Amino acid sequence: HSTCIKTFFSLKKHFLHRIVSYYSRNTFEIQATAAANGQIEPSGILYLPFGSTQSYTITPEKGYLIDSVFVNNEYVGNDETYTFSYVSENATIHATFKHQTFNVWAIAHENGSITPDDTSVVIYGSTLELNIVPDEYYKIADVYVDGVSVGAVSKYRLTNITKDVTIEAFFKLDSVTLIASAGPNGKINPSRSIAVAMGSGMMYSFIPYKGYQI
Numbered sequence: 001h002s003t004c005i006k007t008f009f010s011l012k013k014h015f016l017h018r019i020v021s022y023y024s025r026n027t028f029e030i031q032a033t034a035a036a037n038g039q040i041e042p043s044g045i046l047y048l049p050f051g052s053t054q055s056y057t058i059t060p061e062k063g064y065l066i067d068s069v070f071v072n073n074e075y076v077g078n079d080e081t082y083t084f085s086y087v088s089e090n091a092t093i094h095a096t097f098k099h100q101t102f103n104v105w106a107i108a109h110e111n112g113s114i115t116p117d118d119t120s121v122v123i124y125g126s127t128l129e130l131n132i133v134p135d136e137y138y139k140i141a142d143v144y145v146d147g148v149s150v151g152a153v154s155k156y157r158l159t160n161i162t163k164d165v166t167i168e169a170f171f172k173l174d175s176v177t178l179i180a181s182a183g184p185n186g187k188i189n190p191s192r193s194i195a196v197a198m199g200s201g202m203m204y205s206f207i208p209y210k211g212y213q214i
Helices: none
Strands: 010-011 015-018 025-033 036-039 044-049 054-060 066-071 082-083 091-099 103-108 113-117 116-124 126-132 139-144 148-151 153-158 164-171 177-180 188-189 193-197 204-206
Touching: 025 036, 025 054, 025 193, 054 066, 103 113, 103 126, 113 164, 126 139, 126 164, 126 193, 139 153, 153 164
Parallel strands: 025 091, 103 164
Antiparallel strands: 010 015, 025 044, 036 054, 054 082, 066 091, 103 116, 113 126, 126 153, 139 148, 139 164, 177 193, 188 204
16 A cells, blocks of 8 residues: 555644545456366456556466457457556456367378368367278278378277378279189190289180190
């Protein structure tokens, strides 16, 4: 408190009168609150003198972000700090929070698909399972997660997601092995085992020996 003393003297019936007046500095109330998943410091109610300055720090919990800060029920942004620079009235400050989210980009190259495809938005610490399916006559060649091969897998589970992730699937023509053989008294050409792409064709010649027919 600051005190102002005013003294008055008067003579009346030979008595000296002294009058002293006291003045106190105005104080104001600031109430700080935070919603779930974060905090504001200092919290609660502060009583501050007129013209003073007071700063607040807003901190989200792990996996959350500051969503909004309201001063006297008016949105003032989502910064980590807020300062009342010249206190001249009662005030409130309130902070809210939201889940931190990340993008999972799923890319299927030609001749196959991946689900969920395109972009999935997931919250901090969540899990996402992706399925990779080749088109007919194709098979999975390789799957990459953030540029690192995880093999020719048909399913991949992302767990405890804490950053953006890219998953890519590549495909190639599937193949089958053709084994050709001929009984006695003739031959087949080609007669060796041959791997051919699925959906493709293969020409064989059947040649009987002299005196025989197919």
